[in-house]
Amino acid sequence: MRDFHLPGRSEVFATNGMCATSHPLAAKTAIDILQAGGNAVDAAIAGAALLGVCEPQMCGIGGDCFVLIKPAGQEQVMALNGSGRAPANLKAQDLRDQGMNIVPINSVHAVTIPGAIDAFCTLSADWGHAGLAVSLAPAIHYAEEGVPVAPRVAYDWENSVDLLQGDARKFYLLNDKAPKLGQMFRAPKMAEVFEKIALQGRAGFYEGEVAEDMLASLQALGGHHQMDDFAATKCTYDAPVSGAYQGIELIEHPPNGQGATAVLLLNILSHFDIASMDPFGTQRAHIEAEATKLAYDARNRFIADPDHMMRLNHMLSPETAKKLSSLIDVRKAMQSPKELSESVHRDTIYITVVDRNQMMVSLIYSVFHSFGSGLASAKFGINFQNRGAGFTLEQGHANELGPKKRPMHTIIPGMLRENGKVTTSFGVMGGAYQATGHSRFVSNLVDFGMDAQAAIDGPRSFADHEGLQLERGYSTNVADELADMGHHVVKASKAIGGAQSIQMTQDGVLRGASDARKDGCALGY
Numbered sequence: 001m002r003d004f005h006l007p008g009r010s011e012v013f014a015t016n017g018m019c020a021t022s023h024p025l026a027a028k029t030a031i032d033i034l035q036a037g038g039n040a041v042d043a044a045i046a047g048a049a050l051l052g053v054c055e056p057q058m059c060g061i062g063g064d065c066f067v068l069i070k071p072a073g074q075e076q077v078m079a080l081n082g083s084g085r086a087p088a089n090l091k092a093q094d095l096r097d098q099g100m101n102i103v104p105i106n107s108v109h110a111v112t113i114p115g116a117i118d119a120f121c122t123l124s125a126d127w128g129h130a131g132l133a134v135s136l137a138p139a140i141h142y143a144e145e146g147v148p149v150a151p152r153v154a155y156d157w158e159n160s161v162d163l164l165q166g167d168a169r170k171f172y173l174l175n176d177k178a179p180k181l182g183q184m185f186r187a188p189k190m191a192e193v194f195e196k197i198a199l200q201g202r203a204g205f206y207e208g209e210v211a212e213d214m215l216a217s218l219q220a221l222g223g224h225h226q227m228d229d230f231a232a233t234k235c236t237y238d239a240p241v242s243g244a245y246q247g248i249e250l251i252e253h254p255p256n257g258q259g260a261t262a263v264l265l266l267n268i269l270s271h272f273d274i275a276s277m278d279p280f281g282t283q284r285a286h287i288e289a290e291a292t293k294l295a296y297d298a299r300n301r302f303i304a305d306p307d308h309m310m311r312l313n314h315m316l317s318p319e320t321a322k323k324l325s326s327l328i329d330v331r332k333a334m335q336s337p338k339e340l341s342e343s344v345h346r347d348t349i350y351i352t353v354v355d356r357n358q359m360m361v362s363l364i365y366s367v368f369h370s371f372g373s374g375l376a377s378a379k380f381g382i383n384f385q386n387r388g389a390g391f392t393l394e395q396g397h398a399n400e401l402g403p404k405k406r407p408m409h410t411i412i413p414g415m416l417r418e419n420g421k422v423t424t425s426f427g428v429m430g431g432a433y434q435a436t437g438h439s440r441f442v443s444n445l446v447d448f449g450m451d452a453q454a455a456i457d458g459p460r461s462f463a464d465h466e467g468l469q470l471e472r473g474y475s476t477n478v479a480d481e482l483a484d485m486g487h488h489v490v491k492a493s494k495a496i497g498g499a500q501s502i503q504m505t506q507d508g509v510l511r512g513a514s515d516a517r518k519d520g521c522a523l524g525y
Contacts, residue, residue: 002454011453012512014524020500020512021047021351022429022520023054025147029138030353031523038130040353041069044361045120045128049139049194051349051365053187054147056172056383057156058429059349061193061205062214062376063367063385065116066253068240068413069127070422072357077415077422079253082119082235084112084387085404090224092393092401103389103401106163106374108221110386112407114205114214116365119235121202127359133198140198143191146184150519154181160370167217168374171381189380206230210380217377218384232404238306241316242417243267246446249417250438255306258299259412260315261435265295266442267321268328275447280459280474282481283330289463289487290328292436298324299435304398305406311398333468333486348411348434350427354502354510362413362425414438416445423504426452429518430497433462437497452501452513460496463487471496 002008012018017040019030029050030043038046044067052060065082095109103110124132149157157178164172171189179185196204204210211230218225242251243263250266252259268291277284298320302311314320327334348366366385373386390407392399399408410431416424428437437460444455459473467488470479483489498518503511512522 008457009453009516011451012522012524014510014512015508016356016525017354018502018510018512018522018524019043019047019351019353020502020514020520020522021051022349022498022500022518023051023150024519024521025054025142026050026351027521027523030351031525033130033135034355035525036130038134039128039357040355040359040361041123041127042130042135043355044351044353044363045124045135046138047351047353048349048363048365049120049136050142051351053139053143053190054150055153055349056187057153057160057370058367059365060367060383061117061190062114062372062382063116063365064114064387064409065119065363065365066257066409066411066413067119067123068251068253068362068415068425070360070415071127072355072359075417075420075422077240077251079238079240080119080123080235081238081253081256082115083256083406083409084115084233085229085406086112086388086391086401087224087226087229088403089226090401091403092395094224095401096393101393103391103393105369105386105389106165108218108223108373108375110388111218111223111225111373111375111384112387113225113229113233114385115233115235117197117205118202118233121197122235132201136194136198140191140194143187143194146186148182149179149185151181152519154179156370163369163371163374165374166376167378167381168371168376168383171376172371172383187381193380193382206233213377213379214382221375241312243316245270245442247418248442248446250442251415251417252438253412255303255309255312256406257409257412258303258435259414260303260312261295261299262412262414262438264298264315264321265291265435265439267318268295268325269439269443271322271325274443279444279448280478282478285461285468285474285478285482286333286485286487287328287330288436288440289461289468290334291325292463293334294324294327295435302398303408308398308405331485348429348431350413350429350498350500352425352427352500352502354425354504358504358508360415360422360425360502362415362427364411364413364427366411410434412438416442424501426499426501428497428499432464433497436462437499441499441501452503452511456499456501456513456515462496466490469496
């Protein structure tokens with residue numbers, strides 16, 4: 001039970017259905033869909049599509065998604081990979097020949113084919129009840145009528161103005177400036193695209209006028225994209241990966257997402273008595289930082305397109321975690337085993353929905369960096385993601401940029417299973433932080449007995465390429481002690497990520513939690 005004398009928020013309790021996400025309009029829309037007879041899939045698509053209007057810097061129809069689904073009446077979890085691929089005509093050598101050693105984040109070469117729309121269409125057809133037109137109707141309405149810009153969105157937008165290029169400035173700025181807090185943002189051309197998808201399904205996006213607009217815009221910028229790249233886009237179902245921590249099973253989306261990193265990280269932490277530590281003290285932050293360095297080094301070397309990744313079993317092996325844990329000095333920070341990923345970004349949305357029949361959806365949706373590549377199509381203003389920046393140009397690497405390959409992704413949805421029953425759907429936004437965020441969320445629940453809201457609200461730390469990032473919730477004493485241990489302590493310039501979760505109790509009560517670092521909430525009925 002939280003201390004009601006202090007600022008905070010309570011968990012939300014309901015029995016018929018619930019949504020937790022990063023914007024209130026999306027949460028309300030999902031509940032409306034449930035109350036009208038739709039299921040969790042219908043509601044999740046509706047909320048996610050609307051988030052592309054409410055938080056266009058975070059996600060949109062030019063992006064990708066990953067989904068975990070627990071069908072009603074089952075405890076089996078399925079993973080849907082809605083990530084797009086590199087153009088068939090683009091090779092790493094093409095960029096190396098131009099003197100590049102990384103894929104530039106704001107270049108056309110970073111634009112992979114959007115995969116989210118195909119995933120939404122597939123989800124609706126395979127698992128939905130209401131139909132795609134019903135799920136997309138709220139996004140069409142709000143894109144036409146406009147939404148008032150929320151506080152966190154306004155903050156992010158203001159910091160992203162210089163990233164927008166060319167046509168993107170016309171569609172995502174007002175008088176060449178970021179919209180202010182409470183100012184209306186309208187996207188009528190986005191509404192047109194949603195209407196085409198509602199009527200024609202995936203063909204309304206990957207074929208015809210919309211695809212031609214995307215293709216012409218990308219080719220005008222020097223892209224290697226072809227119409228066949230769009231027509232061939234297809235999401236895939238996969239088996240999740242998982243690992244146990246103190247009797248709870250963490251279920252993650254398999255590669256090319258970084259979910260296996262979260263499993264490895266928890267496996268490393270299992271070799272330390274985390275529960276004996278102060279949850280927001282020096283020792284816990286130190287051990288987590290050291291485990292993060294090791295787990296992310298493995299991620300950077302191994303995670304790739306599943307058709308090219310060879311070391312997944314090695315990453316998930318308890319023996320691997322045991323060996324890595326032995327490298328951690330409990331008194332001293334290590335130098336990074338390999339320079340951590342330069343891709344540290346926090347531009348993603350997460351939505352989870354549970355319906356009255358206990359279908360659970362855990363969905364994460366992103367354009368990668370803020371406004372993705374900063375590029376947009378000329379006619380419809382489709383903001384192109386820059387997921388191709390997740391590739392490496394290192395020759396022979398499993399994650400080397402290549403034709404029709406999927407890049408390593410940071411976004412990962414999560415679920416938890418206890419005693420054979422899926423109890424929790426959750427996600428943590430925050431780019432590279434997400435794997436650490438998943439492990440911290442689980443550890444907060446298991447090691448410290450926190451409820452989900454408290455587990456989300458607590459201050460965060462993250463060891464990245466800049467140093468050990470600390471949110472302001474950490475005391476000066478903790479920061480000083482970490483510095484004395486050899487950490488390069490950095491005051492986080494922004495709140496680290498965001499999170500939402502829904503837990504289901506044994507008697508069917510739903511408990512929702514949503515991060516105050518974002519504008520959103522949990523709603524139930």
